[in-house]
Amino acid sequence: MLKQVLIAAVCGAVMLTAGILIGHYGISSGSSAPAWVKDVARDVDESLIEKFLSEVDNIQIQENLRELTKVPHMATTAGDERTVQLMLKRWQDPDTGLDQAWREEYMVYLSFPDPKNPNKVTVVSPSAAVLYTAREKEKLYGPDQDDPEVVQPYAAYAPAGHPQGKLVYANEGKPSDYQRLNQTLDLRGTIAITRYGGAGRAAKAINAAPYGVAGVLVYTDPLDINDGLMSDVNETYPHSWYLPPSGVERGSFTSRYGDLLTPYLAAKEETYRIPVENITGIPPIPIQPIGFEDAYALICELGGQPAPADWQGAFNCTYNFGGPGFKPTSAFNNSDVKLDIYNHEEVKNSSNVMGVIRGSVEPDRYVIYGNHRDSWVHGAIDPSSGTSVMLEVTRVLGRMVKQGKWRPRRSIIFGSWGAEEFGLIGSAEYTEQYFAKLSERTVAYINVDISVFANATLRASAIPSVQNVIFTAAKQVKAPGLDSTSVYDNWIRYANRTSAAHGTIPRVGFLTGAGSDYAAFVHYLGIASMDISYTYDRTKTNARIYPAYHTAYDTFDYAAKFIDPGFISHQAVARTAGNVLIRLADSLVLPLNCSDYAEILEMYLKNALHLYQDQLTAKNISMEPLKRAVAKFRSAATQLDQVIQGSDLANETPLKVRRINDQLMLLDRAFLDPLAFPEKYGYRHVIWASSGANLPTFPGLADSFANADLPELTGGWEKVHHQLSILSQAIEGAAHTLDDVI
């Protein structure tokens, strides 16, 4: 019996094993899982993120910055080409590079001063004697400022010309400023001196021209940039981060983004270009920026009545309106101010440098990470602090790819944009050229331009759906210099708000303007975007921006000594942005949260009802469709969130995950209306478009409401109603995309 049992047992065991083997391997067709089944279900790998965070190196970032800022690299100069080569070399490196990297060239319309005929600002006596000449170049405090490639301060796109007239002080050059001044003075033929702030650069000249102003000066008041400090003997750079008296903010004086001659078309050699005289949004009269040293010499000599209290700056004199002109007691009495501006425009070849890591599972989904490469001078902070961070992110990720340790689920595209300083040109042309492809496939855009304004706290502006992934990432990164505090916990101390869903959370800003290369991605393409940096402790400074911004003092020395000694804030930004990037690229379900979007829409709606409902009701315009649209958006978002949370998505068909991801990815596309704002170039996003009203509510509604009763407009209230319908339909359309798909 034992034998029988043994036979049976052995036989049974053999047969069982054979059966298992047959069953497992033999019944192949339709039953054993193809290799890709695991791949398509793979989620983000937290240990990989740990590895990434640990490998991001502050010294590498420091050396990137040192290399990037060796020479000035204004767009299309030899220094710019040097950075193109550097980016290509890094991204094509066999050990730490990307899958591919290449350049993309555009022929773009730029504006430069004439090195042989520098722009001049002089005080000229009635007998034509030159009584005073403003500096042509910034003062030398080190070898960087001595580089012959340091471009003279100028206002890009300001016309050449030689206006001469009595000086007046026009505060910030806002419409209200010129209006106020015009009540006191005849502005015809005058030269207006203005300070940075309050209005866009070009606006200071555009607002002046209707009053007959002949030319404009602009400077940075120490009140606005230096917390009042003025002396280079001990107070300003190289003694601190503050702007030296001769420092001048350069800039692009255009209100539009993208190449000015090729609206909505990529600026290739044979592309149609509009006639130069059709360009709008640039200064109609000459304008020139000067240092506060020179502004002091002019403003404190002005005659006429004292300007209002809120026009006064930090100079130790009363800011008068001007007689017009200087006061009788001044050595400049009866003298004019003369501008000799020799700017010229040129179509030049500007490059983006592009690099990619091909996605393994969904190569047709893109996460784009970008920053511009061009600077005004050495651009250590703007933009090279961001480029140094980007190069460190690509080094760490590139090495993992080259070592075969990682390949993202989705493709990652890196963009090193050209000619941003002239108007976000490289990124805008890129989006024009690849409009369809990028619209269809881009999951998100991460912009890290100036990565460190200051070393106090993280700052993020973003489309609401990406708020959460920034938070997740920031919680995993240590705050620089604070080993036991996360970037997130540090952030929440500096800027927070109360969310109905999340309680107290860091305050994330909105991307309503065109301050950096995210503009085309948000406003033209409707892509979930974010702009990330480290920034100020506002209890410690009121500076408009870091003081060396766009000057010859924005150098490696400045960055290393005063902005981020040890480059640990750079490192924190690299870790945070890189973490966000990996999560967007690798997560099974995209970390985009539509309920967070609903919360912001509800806030905008609340503000809109508060601001407009009474008057709209009186005009017989109902806000009910808008209310219904926001409510529908909320309920669709809640439902989609429930589907996500209620599903075991790793075990469902990958097409279900893709479906949900497409809903999340394409959400912002639904807010685009290319005809909503015909007068605003490049703004199609009905939630985030720029707005003159500048209120935390829907821009088209706010602007049309602000203008509804202007006497020069007819049908103003019809326009409000029209904007309300455009907006309601867009929000409802977005809600439809979140609804169950059929």
Next chain:
Amino acid sequence: MLKQVLIAAVCGAVMLTAGILIGHYGISSGSSAPAWVKDVARDVDESLIEKFLSEVDNIQIQENLRELTKVPHMATTAGDERTVQLMLKRWQDPDTGLDQAWREEYMVYLSFPDPKNPNKVTVVSPSAAVLYTAREKEKLYGPDQDDPEVVQPYAAYAPAGHPQGKLVYANEGKPSDYQRLNQTLDLRGTIAITRYGGAGRAAKAINAAPYGVAGVLVYTDPLDINDGLMSDVNETYPHSWYLPPSGVERGSFTSRYGDLLTPYLAAKEETYRIPVENITGIPPIPIQPIGFEDAYALICELGGQPAPADWQGAFNCTYNFGGPGFKPTSAFNNSDVKLDIYNHEEVKNSSNVMGVIRGSVEPDRYVIYGNHRDSWVHGAIDPSSGTSVMLEVTRVLGRMVKQGKWRPRRSIIFGSWGAEEFGLIGSAEYTEQYFAKLSERTVAYINVDISVFANATLRASAIPSVQNVIFTAAKQVKAPGLDSTSVYDNWIRYANRTSAAHGTIPRVGFLTGAGSDYAAFVHYLGIASMDISYTYDRTKTNARIYPAYHTAYDTFDYAAKFIDPGFISHQAVARTAGNVLIRLADSLVLPLNCSDYAEILEMYLKNALHLYQDQLTAKNISMEPLKRAVAKFRSAATQLDQVIQGSDLANETPLKVRRINDQLMLLDRAFLDPLAFPEKYGYRHVIWASSGANLPTFPGLADSFANADLPELTGGWEKVHHQLSILSQAIEGAAHTLDDVI
């Protein structure tokens, strides 16, 4: 021993079985294939198509038509509501209905005559005696014409008014016709009689107004509709399909599609509406259609010089220009023609009826099949021949779904559009309301409006990428009445062309206009669309269209006797369109062919080079970017085709198939430019937009070229260059979407 062997054998067998079961089902994690693996790889089932084809029943179609045409069902009338209820009943049928069906309502701007004050056309003597009165209603040949709901013939959107003046004959009312007439006569204050054809309905009045014409009549000349036949004693309906003398073509006299008061916005109750006076593209002066019986009475009495030979119609008299007015020998000598038009506009509630079959694998991909439901009178052919076919398609598919025998891979949406006759309103409002969702997810749109114009051959107009699936389907359907010939083989005899890739193939038309509800899908959404029907043997008739079009004779009786006795052409269309629908919904790889698109772009390019290159070269405008763009499109298309053909897609990750399908699905979106044609409402597709030049080449280029040297335009050649850049960038952008995804 036997026992032992038996024990061992039984035991072994049991264990083997157990092992197989354990091996197959037990080792689940990571190795046995999830159930969905088979589903996502499933391709179209040819036996199901066979089943579908065999179940499509001509008698069902006949009975559908009988039911649909019992009473007139002009948009928003009680008869229209009756058809709404019919559609809902059918689509909600528990045995043969769809998953879901519902109505969607819009408040749309329509135009009607006044039943209490019928429009009148009279001849009035100098002493105000009425010498002649045109018919107010069509002659009765059966009970259908006697229905009180038969709307009086009128020109929708023509203004009310009472113009009176001397009659002139203006041929087809084209700009050149009025120009010619104006060389001979002073047109101020005249009434112009025109015939249908040559120009759009509204254009006949719009073109007249600048010459001071006070009112317009329009009729259908027997030459253009009846192959010259005129007598209702034996030649016209009810003796044949030809138009009786009193038959009048009604129509919408607007050049735009969609609700006129809510451009780009779905016409909901509280939607912003433009002021009525801002509507463009409608007649500025009264216009009224009449029968040729009345036209004969007027035209043959006209004085003045004989009109040119190509202005002559089929009447047995010379068509004179008019003196202006009647000839001295006429009883109408010195008399005026007077129009009394009482049309009024109204915002009314119009419904679409929508129905869906939810997709099993990719519910977020839509194949849309639609037709309008509203008619002018009984609308047996227009549109009920199409609706009868749609109802038969949904009955057969619905039954398969309800029986659990089939569920499509992708979702199918059926649309029964309202108010098409007034300007494709229902479909346009639908695309406006669901713009984002439909843009993102729609694979194709199939339009079957008039399904049978005549019973000779299939006719298709389509986006080139769908040509191939129409061919595949047409090859599987027997031509009506020709058992051994396929619809495809029959078609190729009537209309063919030579393709470099395919040899001789049926000629497929282009969707360049707004002739039916495909317009918003093609021109506004950029969706691969097609319009399918059975049509004429052109060797047998020159009729502009089937003669009862838009008259009170377009009845079931007319359809059953003269258009498609036995309803076998209807059946062939149902089989062909349904086959296309199933293939689009079920194929693993979408049956959209981008190389066929390349072939048409190359043809357009060839024509453009032939037509424009010399003159553009002389103007220093290079066509090289366009050539490069088309070449790039071709090479990207070839490459994508190779990927498709070279892959074993049923065994690859479903995300790879989806990626390719997305490339194919979204191809036409890349051709959209919402700013390309600011003066053409709703036209965004740079390849298929309507064109005044009406040449087989790129519309923006053709139109800008035609106008480049017009003296009233400045910058005409700049516009040509601009259009060339828009076009080149769009084609190149489309090519980028076909390229390898990274």
